[in-house]
Every structure is written in C-alpha cells, then in structure tokens.
Amino acid sequence: MSAAQPTELDAAVIGAGPYGLSAAVHLKGIGAKVGIYGRPMDFWANKMPAGMLLRSPRVASNIADPAHSCTLDAYELSRGLPPRAPVPVDNFVEYGRWFQRQLLPDSDSREINSIERVDSGFRLVLEDGEPVRCKRVIVAAGIGPFQRIPSVFSGLSATQLSHCYSGCDISALSKKRVAVIGAGQSALECAALLQESGGEVEVIARIPTLRWIGQHPRLHHLGPISTLLYSSHDVGPAGISRLVAYPNIVKQIPLKFRDKIRTRAVRPAGSRWLPARLERVKLTTGRFVVSAQAQNGKTTLRLDDGSERVVDHVLLGTGYSVDIARYDFWTSQLLRQIATMDGYPVLGAGFESSVPGLHFVGATAARSYGPLLYFVAGTEFASQHLTSKIRKFGVATTC
Numbered sequence: 001m002s003a004a005q006p007t008e009l010d011a012a013v014i015g016a017g018p019y020g021l022s023a024a025v026h027l028k029g030i031g032a033k034v035g036i037y038g039r040p041m042d043f044w045a046n047k048m049p050a051g052m053l054l055r056s057p058r059v060a061s062n063i064a065d066p067a068h069s070c071t072l073d074a075y076e077l078s079r080g081l082p083p084r085a086p087v088p089v090d091n092f093v094e095y096g097r098w099f100q101r102q103l104l105p106d107s108d109s110r111e112i113n114s115i116e117r118v119d120s121g122f123r124l125v126l127e128d129g130e131p132v133r134c135k136r137v138i139v140a141a142g143i144g145p146f147q148r149i150p151s152v153f154s155g156l157s158a159t160q161l162s163h164c165y166s167g168c169d170i171s172a173l174s175k176k177r178v179a180v181i182g183a184g185q186s187a188l189e190c191a192a193l194l195q196e197s198g199g200e201v202e203v204i205a206r207i208p209t210l211r212w213i214g215q216h217p218r219l220h221h222l223g224p225i226s227t228l229l230y231s232s233h234d235v236g237p238a239g240i241s242r243l244v245a246y247p248n249i250v251k252q253i254p255l256k257f258r259d260k261i262r263t264r265a266v267r268p269a270g271s272r273w274l275p276a277r278l279e280r281v282k283l284t285t286g287r288f289v290v291s292a293q294a295q296n297g298k299t300t301l302r303l304d305d306g307s308e309r310v311v312d313h314v315l316l317g318t319g320y321s322v323d324i325a326r327y328d329f330w331t332s333q334l335l336r337q338i339a340t341m342d343g344y345p346v347l348g349a350g351f352e353s354s355v356p357g358l359h360f361v362g363a364t365a366a367r368s369y370g371p372l373l374y375f376v377a378g379t380e381f382a383s384q385h386l387t388s389k390i391r392k393f394g395v396a397t398t399c
Helices: 018-029 042-046 072-079 089-103 185-196 224-229 240-244 255-265 332-337 363-369 376-393
Strands: 007-014 034-037 112-118 121-126 131-139 161-163 177-181 200-205 282-285 289-295 298-303 308-311 313-316 358-360
Touching: 007 018, 018 034, 018 089, 018 131, 018 376, 042 089, 072 089, 112 332, 177 185, 177 308, 185 200, 185 313, 200 308, 240 255, 255 363, 298 313, 363 376
Parallel strands: 007 034, 007 131, 131 358, 161 313, 177 200, 177 313, 200 282
Antiparallel strands: 112 121, 121 131, 289 298, 298 308
16 A cells, blocks of 8 residues: 555554454454554564463463453363463463454554654554554553663673573573573573473572462462452462452552552562472572673673672573663654653553553553553453543544
C-alpha cells in the first residue's frame, strides 16, 4: 500500500506476546478494527533459555480471551498433550501461537519502525515502510530491551557475558565454568539447567539467604482462610497476594506504599521445585562482585570479601528495569510528551498515558497498577479494563 493510502485502524497493538494477543482479541470483541504487530511469542521463544519452566502455576498461565475458550487446557486437549505442571516454556510458546492462530489469524508479524502523533491519532511506520494510521495505540512490547546489567560487568564482551533474557544458549555453556549472578527464579533455574548440562556452576547472590516461593506450605492448606490470604495468581506472600489480585484497588494506594507492595511481591525468590535441582551447584550468598576483568579468554571476578573466581562465562540473572525510552520505535517528540516515573509511564484509567490514545499494558503498567501486571495472569484484568474504558470513549473513529 502506498504512503498516500495508509491502513486505517481504530487501534494498533504493538507486541504479540501474551498481553498484546489478549488485548487485541478483546478489542476485536467490542467491534474495534484492530491491527496487532510483532512476531507471536517471539521473546518467549528466542530470549528464554530452552528447558525453562514457568514460575506461575498452571491456573495463572492462561492468556485471557473474552469467551475463556482458548485456555492452556484447551490447547493441550487439541494437541493430545498431557497437562504439565510446572509448564515448560516451549509448551507455553506453542500455546501462545495456537491462541494467535485461533483468534487472530490476520495478525501482522512485521515490527513497528516508528510512531508519531498526527492530528487526533497516530501514524505508525512498519519495518518495510508501510504506514498505518489509528486513533489508539496499545503498547504491549514486553521487557526485551529492559535487561538490568550492573556497571561492574560493563567491560566484558558478549562472549564473556550474557543475560538470562538475551537468549542464553545453555548447550553452548556445557562443560564450562560459569558464574551465575542473582537470586531470583531466572538465575536459579539457569544455574540448575547449566549444571544439568554438565557445567561447573556457582551462584553468587547478594542476599544472605536464598528465598523460596511457598516457604510456608501450611498456609496454603487452611481452607477458607487460605482463600483469604492467597489468590490463584500466586503473586506475593500471604495477604499481599490477595491485595495485588485487585489492580484497581492497588492503583488507589499512594505511590510510596504501592511501590513497597510491588517490590515485596516480586522480590528475588525461586520456585519450591528448584532446591533439589541445585544440590550440586555451589551457592555463595551474602556476597557481590566488585570487579570483573577479562584476560586470555577467562574472566576474573573479585568479590566484596576479597576472594576471586576465574570463570569461562558470567551469566546475569539480574532481572530487568523498565524504561520505556529503550523502545526504539518512538519519535523524540512523542517520547518527550509521555509522563514517566523512573522509566514507567504514568497511567490513568484504561491504562492511558499522558498522551491521549496511547496505552501501556504488561510490565510497563506495574508501577501504576501493581505487580500482577508483571505476570501472564494479569492479561485478564488488563484486557477487560482496557476495553471497558475504550468502549466508553468509543471505538468507531476517523483517522
């Protein structure tokens, strides 16, 4: 299509992961003309180490659709697969792609090159130069650009250093001596996978004692009392788990306390099925790296107690820091118009930013709506809240 005749939409969804897929199918359900852009489940398929298992329970791993028809159970039944718990990441990737084929067969795998504000809407340019105009943009672009890399490791090359969210090839590190930095799920599970592939692995964690999700199993078996303490999403400890299941309530809490709830709910911890897999992994806690020097194909790490480690590779399980400026599709003018707080967009009703018609869902919305938005379980609330507000605004537009 020529630049003079752009595609015209009510809404464009950027990103085809769980949040983008769910948002797009919900918007279609209210009669919006929607385009969804991006390679389906790309981050999950290409940036997560092979063999990983989902931290979330099965019940919290469904991508929401209005009819609740395309669940993980429905996918497995359609393929004749037995239910798995925890859910392998490759199963989840295929589930997401099946969801897309069932409900969004016309999705567009092209990436977005740029977005700019025009008139009362937006103009998007796809990777091949085709333009798209729309009244609303929903950013569901995921966490790919947000890897947290501590400055102490900045001098290491890509052959010496990788991040758990950069497509770490576990098989390529087989038989290698690897230092895994971090104490969260990604760090600990990668350490287990590396050891199981034949690597010599040490986890180095700043916290004095590793934490495990569900450390108090008796609290989960108290009948109605447990229901009051925990939601099925299993995000956060007793009490907090129940609170974060209601993002509209979390949003009303003053930011200072909302941040405390958010960080407490997602502090570094590993799943309860990991300790047995880490029995042969060296676990060094209460220590952190103060310098990292590469020489002759090896990396020497000096810890805060003066001890040293010489390793073949450093794998960072240091999580991510949301900063929407790292998305490469913004024009500088539009980016300046988006109000942010420490990299997160400031969001109002319907996940709308300070730029009218520009919405954010997924991890970028967690500062406003709470930690549920970091997890797949948040797709139901996000999509329902988004479409509820957009329905009130009206979806029939002229761009």
